[in-house]
Amino acid sequence: MIVSNRRQQATPRTPAVVSRHVLVSLYERPPQTELTLDEFEIYAVDRLKILRTIDALKQKGFKPRELEAELAPVLAQALPLRGSAEHVKADERKDQVSHFILRLGYSRTEEMRRWFLTQECALFKHRLGTLSGPQLGLFLAANGLKFEEVSDADVDARSVALSKISKTGDGGAAGYYRVPFVEAIDLIGRREVYLEKGYAYVPAAKLHAIVVARFRSALSRSLAKASSSLAAAAGDPRLSPLLNNIEKHDLSNGKDLEDDDVEGIHPEQIDALAKQSMPLCMQQLHGALKRDHKLKHWGRQQYGLFLKAAGLSMEDQLRFFQAEFTKIMTVDAFSKEYAYNIRHRYGKEGKRTEYSPYGCYKLIMDMAPGPGEYHGCPYKHYDDDHLASILGAMDISRESSQAILGQAKSKNYQLACQKHFEVTHPKAAGVAARPDGVGNHPNAWFKASRIYHKEVHEAKNPDAVKQVEPAAAPAAAPAVLLAN
Template sequence: MEFKTNRDLRLSQTIGSINNPKRLANDGEYCINFYTSPPMGKISLEDAEDMVTERLNLLSICDEMLKGLEKSSTFRRNKMYFETLESRLLNAESKFDKNFYYLSTKGLNGKKDPEARKRDITSHWLLRLYYCQTDELKKWFISRECELLRVRLMDPSLTPILPEILAQNGFNYEKIEESEKKSFLEKISWNLLSVTKESVIYKIRFEESLEAVRSRKVFLNNGFAYILVQDMVSVICSKFRSQLSHALALSKLYLHELEEEQRLIPRLHSLHLHVIDNRKSNVKSEDDSGREVVTPQMIDPLSKESFPPCMQNIHEILRKEHHLRHYGRLHYGLFLKGIGLSLEDALDFFRQEFTKKLTPDKFQKEYSYNIRYNYGKEGKRIIGKAYSCQKIINDNPPATGDSHGCPFKHFDNNNLKIFLRKQHIDENNISEMLEMVEKDQNYSMACSKYFSCKHQWYPNINVYHPNQYYTESRKAFHVSTLTPPQSGQTNGDISMIDSNKIESIDESIFDAEDDFDRSVGAMDLDLSVTEPFENNDSTQ
């Protein structure tokens, strides 16, 4: 018992105070976390891995955006930067229905979803155990966590409750008295700072506000900086950075007490390699012709970021049902081929998914032939072309059990609304798209509107092909992470910058009906489906 008590004491020094329920209750009550107290309770290793993977996906997006800051001297944390970062974080991959960043951001009046709070806090504390080990890992972790905090603090809806959040988390900044505020109003023009009589102004030491001073968002007087609460982001992030750095140093000091070198630490290391290192290596790989190469490991995150609705729907059904009927396989297989998935990787990708229901031998006999056929390796050896929007809309409409088709054309209003809400499209834009579909029957225009909602920082486009949608989306994310414009630069300028760095899409993949289509039409459409399938075009 004595040993257990001493070990608990050392663990409390390693990960923080575990005997202060008031602090634990406050930490994470709102969508802003400073992780001052560790989580309590038990979780399985499987749940721990899922939570850690979810957080690493968010941190990897912050990593890509910060790399853009490093690569361009003109890259600034401007409005477009934060809009891009938030959009990508909201759509980040998660094994759960929605990632914890989305749930915390969309919480009511800044309050967090309890499940999101648990995943957020637990994943942060688990990752501390891994990233405390070396200075390089600590530096990476601290900067990415600070960026995640920074984008949360940029939410204007937090301004009214930010003083309460700061007070609850031990940020003991002094608010100036009303009499002192009145004297400032008399002596200084606060117009540039948008101050009002109701504004909360903090008085902090000059050395704690250097970044705010640099951006000229403070008034200096007698060694103190006077800052509006909405301009406290840099000050808060600076203090959080200092606290986290100190906490990681303590974690490293007592890490051996946890005795996790053979169990938890190797798992965390494996997840880091799988999520962070793999994402880095897969961000921009190219084949001999200079075209981007896509691997099976990249498909899930790419589907959330850059797949058009028709292909995203097929991908979600594949992941859910582990099977696609003939036209679903045909449309999706040719699309994946068009974005750069090799034949070998395509076989591996579909084999891995289909064999969750079928035997490998059955997959080899009944499905691999069609995949090789798409790549011109079987039959007449004609290389297949990905289908255009017009062909997907007008040819071979989906029947019960099919997954192909255009959601804007073939979904009813209820299922279309469910699908769009699942992609985080707001109600006003959903209404606009439904009007385009119902009144004008302009399905391509609705898809173009969908593209604009998902890539708000990028010029509008007219969507006419799934692979064109994908290519423009990758250009948009390339612009947002590598070469964003300076303030005042127009959307046209963005397109010009990007066109110099990214090759144009191969227009040959947009060819209409050809010998390949006629050959496919002569094939037996579904050799393997013997059991009935429900209509999977509903996203419910």
């Protein structure tokens, strides 16, 4: 793939036999195409919108049919796959390119790979479900996906067993396919296939689940390989801002978590901000730090990276932690034991890599605290009584507290976090707080809260709003080519 700053030249339209064109892709090979830098970012961001929408809908508990209905108009706007001759090539190009950009960007860590894999499989499943019977057959043939069709005689010989997996009585009207049982694990769990001698007999109507399983397996392997190519691509200064910050860009719904919507923070503000604008996970870490004047390793990492992304400079973070830690140790001991790790978070020591703040997925899945530790997700890791006690001490109604506890008890930890934001930020959707990323990332929670309070303050004090001069337009970048 070649990236350029030049605008694409218009090319004459040529007739296309669209009816035989396969729109859904397995993304087995990256496209060979020239790409402008503007396209590189636009394509990536548009696909991120789709994947974030899928994730958000699932977090809100949307059922498959509801999710499909909500997703369709978003896809039509940001990432369509239209079959008309006028659009098919451009749509296919954008779909292919955007997938491989995000595949590269999301190959950095295991957490990012898991997230990308989950959302891409959901998108693939949705698109596969929109294909008609003939279109599905064309897709299978074009991608060399062959399945062993069960003969009528074999179906008749197993008619009693096969009838039990058809809830409506006609689930196998279009026939059955025989596949190794390991490719039908999801269907086995839902009792939608018949098992015999290591093979699953799959109704034709359920064949798409097998295709999705193969797609997941292939994409998982490809993501592991892609991580070795990331360093070369991210080393280019034109691509690195997006590739190196793609998770933050995504989790804040298309805006960098460290942008200029609100000012940076200083140590003197943190006590007030902890109470006003930090999610519960960070409030717990801040409270433990103020009470014990120390945090264990993962607590320092979680809170330190959060504060960094919130706008606290390295010098101020050193000053902030030193002020607390030196209440129980000497300045020299703090400098020897803790200052290095703080500088390391900002890319000033070791590999000189800037680290991203932890998202909710990592806090929930990988960050269980031990005795004397306060990191992780309170909704996941605190017992009911402890969580109820914490919420009871806040300025939250009993009804709202019970709603939050109910989500946590149901293991909807991110929905519990979203509910906490809703009850502490009334009518947040009515201002510019953009709460969409709340429940997905602590810094999205913090940022949305700060914008909310800024908007509320300005609404109450219109005379205090500063007049900001419009920013000058950026200078045009020179034309360059990059071969990936």
